[in-house]
Amino acid sequence: MQIEPAEYRQRREKLMSKIGNGTAIFRSAPTAVMHNDVEYIFRQDSDFYYLTGFNEAEAVAVFAPHHEEHNFVLFVQPKNPEKETWTGYLLGVEAAKEQLGADEVYPIDELDEKLPQYLQKAEKIYYHLGRDRQFNATILRHWQMLMRGYQKHGIGPMVLESTNTILHPLRQVKSPTEIEFIRHATAISAEAQNRAFAFSQPGRYEYEIQAEIEHTFRLKGAIGPAYPTIVASGVNSCILHYIENNRQLQDGDLLLIDAGCSYGYYNGDITRTFPVGGKFTTEQKIIYELVLDAQQQAIEQVKPGNPYNLFHDTAVRVLVEGLMELGLLVGDIEEIIEEEKYKPFYMHRTGHWLGLDVHDSGGYKYNEEDWYILQPGNILTVEPGIYIGPNIKPVEGQPEVPERWRGIGIRIEDDVLVTNSGNEVLTAAVPKSVAAMER
Template identity: 75%
Template sequence: MNISPAEYRQRRAQLMEKIGQGTAIFQSAPTAVMHNDVEYVFRQDSDFFYLTGFNEPEAVAVLAPHHPEHQFILFVQPKDPEKETWTGYRYGVEGAKERFGADVAYSIAELEEQLPQYLEKADRIYYHLGRDHHFNEVVLNHWQRLMANYPKKGIAPRALENPHPLIHPLRQIKSQEELALLRQACRISAEAHNRAQLFTQVGHYEYQIQAEIEHTFRLQGALGPAYPSIVATGANACILHYINNDAQIKENDLILIDAGCSYGYYNGDITRTFPVSGKFTPEQKALYEIVLEAQRQAIEAVQVGNPYNQIHDTAVRVLVEGLKELGLLVGDSEEIIKEEKYKPFYMHRTGHWLGLDVHDAGAYKVNEETWLSLQPGQVLTVEPGLYIAPDIKPAEGQPEVPEQWRGIGIRIEDDVLVTASGPEVLTADVPKAVADLEARKN
């Protein structure tokens, strides 16, 4: 399963239509050092990969629709048999041109010499000033030199703009090829969660569950985890990004697993919470059913034309009403929501875009006042939760939390595709109904 060369060409064409007489520059991701001279596995910058499919470091892609000969230009590492013996095969200059459809390719060593010809007739430069300060200086120096000649030549890129507002809306709407990769990532992630539910038992350690999950990822052809897997038993589930995964599972614990795989650079993201012993306690069940209903109604809000924030607002209303019924919140619901008195129990948003990045590219708001309307082809997570930490401090005017509720953390998360006919849950293969979760031990 791969994105076709035709789709990469289409993506570049769409972006070049937006940049018009400008020139866009994209840099590959840096290599990252794990310790001393050992590097992490390379992961390409998502914008760079979205436009090129090229998966090597030390590369630059340039889009110059105004240039008479070269509209798509790649600068890459040249072939080097000695280095390739140590670090792996490179496409090199010729391979980059032939395999990835560049109009021309150069060695990365030629960047400073060749780049000006693609900038001098542009009306603006699209480049994100990132963390590579040296490359920032390269782009800025070229821009300044061209602007210095503007009075004499009458042409120069008169602005430097971030390309994100142009490319990220393209990334937000997934093609059929992208959806195939996302569905596969979700399928593998779901299989790993189902395996984890069957494997989990009292006495196991969280890292053993993590090992079963990540073993399934690789066994099924995924690149590995899309993010550090969260396996949180008991009160650990009240830590949103808990990744220690070193506690032993105890009787009557709930276990929260938030894990997803990366497949072809596209990501799954699933959370399930279930009772280790096969039976919810009354308090666990009461809170779980509130979260489950909040998620059900929030998923129903994933409809074309709805504002993005309707998903979160729907979940919050259900959570607040449920907590009031249990006596954990008191007062007028609208006031509780307006004054955010629910936040000691629920402190995060109800989801995010999903795609090449786990928290995928794309704005959530059109402007300060207006939320983006949902469109077919968008993929997002829906993940309400309730977290009652052992040391929870209620909002002002709210009651103290009785001991029996403390130390319970619950989150339920699915990946949802926006379609013209309603929400499509891509991760529905993982059970979440109370009866199904309790039946897994029978």
């Protein structure tokens, strides 16, 4: 599977149609050190990759639709046989121009010299001040130099604006090709989840389950995990981002697995919770059925025309009603929801965008009051949960939690595509009914 050059070109054209007489600048991801002189495997910045498909470090992409000759410009590492012997082949200047469709390509060490020609006639610079402080300083320095010359020349960018405002709405709606990549990522993720369910049993360690999951990812052609794999048994299931994965599974435990792979930079994200010994306890089953009901009702609200927040509000109401029926919450339901008195049991949102990033780009609201309206091509997760930690402390005025409920943590998560007529659960290949979770 691959994204054709024509699609990258269309993405760049859409971007440039929005920036008009401005210039947009994107920086490749920095390399990251694991320890001493050992680096992590390089992972390209998602915005940069979305526009170029280029997977090398030390690169800059410039978009200047107002320039007479060069609208799309790249700065890349030049060929270097000695360096390539140690760290791998580089595309180089000449091949980058031919293969990536740039109007001009320069060596990265010529950035300071060449960049001003693409900025001096721009009305605005689009650049997101990210984590690369050194490159932030480079852009700010060029901008300040151009502003100083504005009074003399009468042209130049007086405004610096984040690229997020123009690019991320484009990324929010997936193309057919992107959807197929995510289908593939979710299919591999589903196979790994099903493998983990079959492999899990009392006596195994959490890291053994993790190994089976990540072995499946690589075996099926994924880059690897989309995020640190969560294999949380017993009370660990009440820790949202538990990644130690070193506890031995016990009969009577719940096992919460939150795992997904990255395929071609596109990601899957699935959570299932099931009893290690094959049967839920009475309390575990009650909480599981409540979370499942909340998820199913929330998924029904994922459809075009609905505001983004509706599926979250739906899940919250179902969970609160259920917790009130169990006596774990008391009072007026509207007050409990309004004042978020349920937060000790459910402290996160019900989902997020999914794509090149696991928590993908794109706003959730148009302004302070109005939520984004779902449209075909959006992909999001739906993941309600209830977490009754061993040391849970309810808010003032709420009852203490009886011991029999403590230590139960359950989350159920699926990846959902908004279609023209409703939605499609991309991760439906992983069962989640009570009958399927027991054995």
